[in-house]
Amino acid sequence: LADFDRVVRGLSFSAPTVPVVSSGDWTDPGYWVSHVRDTVRFGDAIASLDGVRFVELGPDAVLSTMAEDAVPMLRRGRDEVTTALTALATLFVNGVQVNWGSLFEGVAPAELPTYPFQREHYWLRPASPATTVDDGFWDAVELGDLPTLAAELGVDQDAVASVLPALSTWRARGQERSRLAGWQYRITWKPVADPVPAPLTGTWLALGGHADLPGAVRLPIRARAVLASDLADLPKPISGVLAAPATVHEALAVVQALGDAGLTAPLWLLTRPGDPEGARIQGLGRVAALEHPDRWGGLLEMPEQRDARAIARLTSVLAGGLGDETEIAVRGAGLLVRRLA
Secondary structure (H helix, E strand, C coil), rough: HHHHHHHCCCCCCCCCCCCCCCCCCCCCHHHHHHHHHHHHHHHHHCCCCCCEEEHHHHHHHCCHCCCCEECCCCCCCCHHHHHHHHHHHHHEEEEEEECHHHCCCCCCCCCCCCCCCCCCCCCCCCCCCCCCHHHHHHHHHCCCHHHHHHHHHCCCCCHHHHHHHHHHHHHHHHHHHHHHHHHCCCEEEEEEEECCCCCCHHHHHHHHCCCCCCCCCCCCCCHHHHHHHHHHHHCCCCEEEEEEEHHHHHHHHHHHHHHHCCCCEEEEEEECCCCHHHHHHHHHHHHHHCCCCCHEEEEECCCCCCHHHHHHHHHHCCCCCCCCCCEEEEECCCEEEEEEE
């Protein structure tokens, strides 16, 4: 340190020209000498910048792993241009303003391609229902036909004229709601009969504390690399995997670790009804089903309290009792399957 101190004191220092968060004075040579051996208060510096998104400028993602919402501009062993552009895109989609014009000089932005929603109907249309008294009344409202409305209601036209604008607005609003409702889809759950009871064959794996599967090999859900190592040590083959992750991060670790370990057995993710985290796990599961259809089983929702009937239904579903169904809810009264209506 003494040799370093002599070198540093032979240098000249200037105050930074951009804002700097530091634990000392950069213009003081003693700061740089102490910085060699003393504790670096990196955590305190990060905590003082609450709400800031960090970009790491350096040859690798060293500090990014220690700060939330940090984006490294370079990564060791990766293409520099691709990594830098990926970092800029990550910042941009998270609300940071990026001056793309300076990067793509002379290139004008282009509109995204769009296509019209034609909504053409190719099926036979049902016969129109018979005209009712209500239809005639509302036709008169839409036309502003005061004489017909006054005669229908048995009042003078002045009385009808005072409420006609409100009636017309209410009618138009209701028609608009009906029209929009006809464009929307919703999720429904359809009851199905219990499958024929069937035992599981082969070796099944149960991951997580709530994965109640009789006769299965049980493992805790741990970090991706650790779990992948545990999976690699298991005797093969594995016929199926039932995982009960507590968080969406655990669910992601399970999907990734199974891939790392080369296990292609179908994966079923278990969630509980009414659990907000379970909704996130289900969303991740639907993406995993698209990206890894070769090793996907499905999503199963089961109540916290599980009796023998619920476990029997679970086993029958995993044994293939419901065929190609991949989103199933186990309830006390029976089984439900997910449908888009």
